[in-house]
Amino acid sequence: MQNFEYHNPARIIFGKGRENDVGGFVKEYGTKALICYGGDYLKKNGLLDRIENSLTESGISFLEFDGVVPNPRLSGVQTCIDLCRKNDVDFVLAVGGGSAIDTAKAVAAGVLYEGDLWETFLGHDTVKAALPVGVVLTLPASGSESSKACVVTKDEGHQKRMISSPLILPKFAILNPETTYTLPAYQTAAGCTDIMSHVMERYFTQTENVDFTDRLLEAALRTMLNVTPRVLRDPTNYNYRAEIMFVGNVAHNDLLGMGRQEDWACHNIEHELSALYDVTHGAGLAVVTPAWMKHVYKQNLQRFVQFAVRVMDVDIAFEHQEEIALEGIRRLENFFKSIGMPTTLHDVGITDDRYEEMALRALDGGATTGFFAKLDKEDIIAIFELAK
Amino acid sequence: MQNFEYHNPARIIFGKGRENDVGGFVKEYGTKALICYGGDYLKKNGLLDRIENSLTESGISFLEFDGVVPNPRLSGVQTCIDLCRKNDVDFVLAVGGGSAIDTAKAVAAGVLYEGDLWETFLGHDTVKAALPVGVVLTLPASGSESSKACVVTKDEGHQKRMISSPLILPKFAILNPETTYTLPAYQTAAGCTDIMSHVMERYFTQTENVDFTDRLLEAALRTMLNVTPRVLRDPTNYNYRAEIMFVGNVAHNDLLGMGRQEDWACHNIEHELSALYDVTHGAGLAVVTPAWMKHVYKQNLQRFVQFAVRVMDVDIAFEHQEEIALEGIRRLENFFKSIGMPTTLHDVGITDDRYEEMALRALDGGATTGFFAKLDKEDIIAIFELAK
Numbered sequence: 001m002q003n004f005e006y007h008n009p010a011r012i013i014f015g016k017g018r019e020n021d022v023g024g025f026v027k028e029y030g031t032k033a034l035i036c037y038g039g040d041y042l043k044k045n046g047l048l049d050r051i052e053n054s055l056t057e058s059g060i061s062f063l064e065f066d067g068v069v070p071n072p073r074l075s076g077v078q079t080c081i082d083l084c085r086k087n088d089v090d091f092v093l094a095v096g097g098g099s100a101i102d103t104a105k106a107v108a109a110g111v112l113y114e115g116d117l118w119e120t121f122l123g124h125d126t127v128k129a130a131l132p133v134g135v136v137l138t139l140p141a142s143g144s145e146s147s148k149a150c151v152v153t154k155d156e157g158h159q160k161r162m163i164s165s166p167l168i169l170p171k172f173a174i175l176n177p178e179t180t181y182t183l184p185a186y187q188t189a190a191g192c193t194d195i196m197s198h199v200m201e202r203y204f205t206q207t208e209n210v211d212f213t214d215r216l217l218e219a220a221l222r223t224m225l226n227v228t229p230r231v232l233r234d235p236t237n238y239n240y241r242a243e244i245m246f247v248g249n250v251a252h253n254d255l256l257g258m259g260r261q262e263d264w265a266c267h268n269i270e271h272e273l274s275a276l277y278d279v280t281h282g283a284g285l286a287v288v289t290p291a292w293m294k295h296v297y298k299q300n301l302q303r304f305v306q307f308a309v310r311v312m313d314v315d316i317a318f319e320h321q322e323e324i325a326l327e328g329i330r331r332l333e334n335f336f337k338s339i340g341m342p343t344t345l346h347d348v349g350i351t352d353d354r355y356e357e358m359a360l361r362a363l364d365g366g367a368t369t370g371f372f373a374k375l376d377k378e379d380i381i382a383i384f385e386l387a388k
Numbered sequence: 389m390q391n392f393e394y395h396n397p398a399r400i401i402f403g404k405g406r407e408n409d410v411g412g413f414v415k416e417y418g419t420k421a422l423i424c425y426g427g428d429y430l431k432k433n434g435l436l437d438r439i440e441n442s443l444t445e446s447g448i449s450f451l452e453f454d455g456v457v458p459n460p461r462l463s464g465v466q467t468c469i470d471l472c473r474k475n476d477v478d479f480v481l482a483v484g485g486g487s488a489i490d491t492a493k494a495v496a497a498g499v500l501y502e503g504d505l506w507e508t509f510l511g512h513d514t515v516k517a518a519l520p521v522g523v524v525l526t527l528p529a530s531g532s533e534s535s536k537a538c539v540v541t542k543d544e545g546h547q548k549r550m551i552s553s554p555l556i557l558p559k560f561a562i563l564n565p566e567t568t569y570t571l572p573a574y575q576t577a578a579g580c581t582d583i584m585s586h587v588m589e590r591y592f593t594q595t596e597n598v599d600f601t602d603r604l605l606e607a608a609l610r611t612m613l614n615v616t617p618r619v620l621r622d623p624t625n626y627n628y629r630a631e632i633m634f635v636g637n638v639a640h641n642d643l644l645g646m647g648r649q650e651d652w653a654c655h656n657i658e659h660e661l662s663a664l665y666d667v668t669h670g671a672g673l674a675v676v677t678p679a680w681m682k683h684v685y686k687q688n689l690q691r692f693v694q695f696a697v698r699v700m701d702v703d704i705a706f707e708h709q710e711e712i713a714l715e716g717i718r719r720l721e722n723f724f725k726s727i728g729m730p731t732t733l734h735d736v737g738i739t740d741d742r743y744e745e746m747a748l749r750a751l752d753g754g755a756t757t758g759f760f761a762k763l764d765k766e767d768i769i770a771i772f773e774l775a776k
Contacts, residue, residue, distance in 0.1 A: 001630045003403025008396075014647070015391025209627035212611040212635050219603030226599060239597035242389045246600050246647070255643070259402065259634070 001209050001259040008253050010146040011172040018174045019136050022051050023058025025172045029132040030091030032061050034084050036104045037095040038068030047179055063087055068096060072103040074154045081110040093134045098142025101135055105150035105168040108133045121161035135173040140245040141191035143198055143252020145173035158275050177241035185232050189339040190282025192228040195248045197285040201264050202257040204372040206300060210260045217256050220247050221311045228339050265370025266292050269380055272358040279348045286341035290333040291387035296373040297325050345387050355384040389597050389647040396641050398534035399560040406562045407524050410439050411446025413560045417520040418479030420449050422472050424492045425483040426456030435567055439524060451475055456484060460491040462542045469498040482523045486530025489523055493538035493556040496521045509549035523561040528633040529579035531586055531640020533561035546663050565629035573620050577727040578670025580616040583636045584609060585673040589652050590645040592760040594688060598648045605644050608635050609699045616727050653758025654680050657768060660746040667736045674729035675736060678721040679775035684761040685713050733775050743772040
């Protein structure tokens with residue numbers, strides 16, 4: 001086990017109807033809020049009304065930015081920053097999923113940053129202050145509601161970059177599973193795949209003696225394997241929606257990765273599918289992950305055997321270790337298929353071969369990506385070939 | 389799943405040598421510290437020297453209270469409060485296990501409390517301010533290093549009471565597994581039993597649809613079943629000591645109980661063994677828990693079947709559900725025996741029958757204790773009979 005530090009002061013407010021208390025939580029930190037969201041479903045289903053009523057009842061005035069888009073753009077962030085500065089906004093409230101939250105985080109940092117905010121995304125400067133951020137989560141997937149990270153894309157060149165700072169960690173996040181009842185099946189399955197990927201990026205490690213976190217990660221994966229098919233059959237089942245929302249949060253609040261080297265190659269590679277072909281992030285992960293596994297499993301066969309046996313219920317009595325590992329990967333791939341996810345590049349409509357271009361973009365100037373296996377350009381191309 | 393709120397801002401600093409950084413952490417919160425500890429092992433093994441050097445290097449001045457005792461007394465707390473007030477102490481640093489931490493928490497609250505601090509323990513008033521508390525943990529068991537609770541015993545009448553407040557949650561806790569190498573086998577096993585009990589108090593619930601936390605709790609228990617016998621054979625193995633210290637922390641940081649009704653009957657009953665017969669807390673839990681299980685398992689047979697199968701590896705193919713449940717309990721009892729814990733009242737030298745007196749004390753004026761099963765006086769006596 002590696003040395004580690006863990007500190008996650010985000011408050012999680014979980015359960016039925018809790019969005020009606022949002023005003024009281026905001027009031028602890030500010031008086032004038034910018035609400036960031038996208039899509040009109042929040043107006044249709046009444047959630048935005050309930051949030052606004054609660055804010056008004058608590059004496060919080062507010063403005064709205066309804067232009068949140070998937071893979072949030074710097075231009076939208078800049079619009080919000082100007083809005084906040086002009087109106088003396090002192091709190092940013094995200095309503096939605098990762099895109100709304102990351103927009104809000106970038107805005108919170110940007111309002112108090114003098115100069116070009118993109119410099120912090122390029123790593124040329126660090127965030128030194130930020131407005132407080134709150135979240136009403138409606139799409140469990142990104143885990144951004146209790147993470148310190150924020151991903152934004154610069155409009156020109158589709159350059160996607162991350163900042164990470166405890167200053168932009170949300171002060172609170174309200175998680176009401178009822179708000180996810182209307183998520184379409186495909187989006188639900190893609191969100192579940194993203195959650196599972198956040199777990200697997202931590203699970204596949206070369207760090208030894210990580211028994212406890214191994215088992216916690218396995219607990220998260222087995223819960224998702226159990227609940228995802230059920231929620232697709234029964235989308236308004238509170239209990240299934242609740243399990244997914246809870247796992248999605250814990251999967252990315254950092255605890256389960258403590259003391260271990262994490263990997264993140266699949267996320268890096270998938271980002272290029274999303275960038276060039278506009279593939280849904282979770283769906284892209286369902287394509288990339290099994291191919292990545294087939295390419296790297298020999299780098300630590302025992303870890304893949306453990307995954308197969310403890311997570312995918314492969315019989316430990318199989319004679320050959322390698323066959324157990326491969327059966328685990330096959331079962332994961334079949335699981336993704338069973339929940340309606342694509343598992344090949346062909347499935348997501350990618351029939352041309354821009355593998356080298358995507359590999360170079362995934363490497364982003366570095367020699368390798370990932371830690372379980374350090375993948376160079378040829379490795380990434382090989383993974384695309386396996387995913388064809 | 390029940391609605392819940394989770395907020396645990398304690399910073400966990402985990403790993404080799406991290407006590408050498410304690411000064412830097414204290415410096416973020418204060419300038420003059422009271423160090424609370426007990427026993428001279430900390431002087432012998434050099435830990436106290438390393439802590440004092442680090443404080444000095446960071447410009448923190450300090451006083452010491454070396455009178456921490458198991459089941460900390462109000463009188464000791466009062467001595468420290470007077471010391472702090474006289475010397476303008478603004479930070480309380482606990483070095484040790486639950487007794488040192490709970491002493492430090494009570495002192496931190498008491499310094500800023502006008503009037504009789506015991507009133508807050510009796511529930512007649514609440515803590516409204518506290519000095520910041522930090523921890524260097526040397527005994528993983530209580531989980532107090534990241535809990536809001538603090539248990540103190542009033543000298544007259546051995547009245548044991550708890551306060552709970554976010555104000556006394558430690559700002560940071562340093563967990564270096566190396567500092568636990570010298571724990572004697574019995575104390576190690578008792579600590580491990582206490583950790584397992586913290587997990588089981590949460591595991592045995594009547595709350596339905598708690599799949600994820602069930603699995604997280606099972607992960608914690610299976611890690612302890614795996615590691616405890618190993619550490620007893622190999623007490624200076626860093627990896628085993630690290631797993632225990634990490635599980636001990638997570639077992640009681642509240643996360644694993646979120647959304648579930650917790651029980652805590654075994655802890656309540658055991659406290660009376662400790663109070664009247666001075667039994668080590670963990671050892672008393674090894675006596676009480678299997679007896680409690682035998683008395684209550686029919687209240688939710690399926691939960692005990694799940695425990696037997698998922699935690700104690702009982703074959704699910706057994707014909708009778710009840711037999712599976714009972715086999716699970718037997719295996720837990722055998723496990724406690726195998727790590728040198730007592731499992732009967734006789735084993736801990738209790739041969740007289742003060743069952744009714746202890747039952748009444750455990751109920752503390754209430755009609756029942758516990759939530760998985762609501763135990764009245766007769767139930768508690770029956771549990772003592774089963775534990776004879």
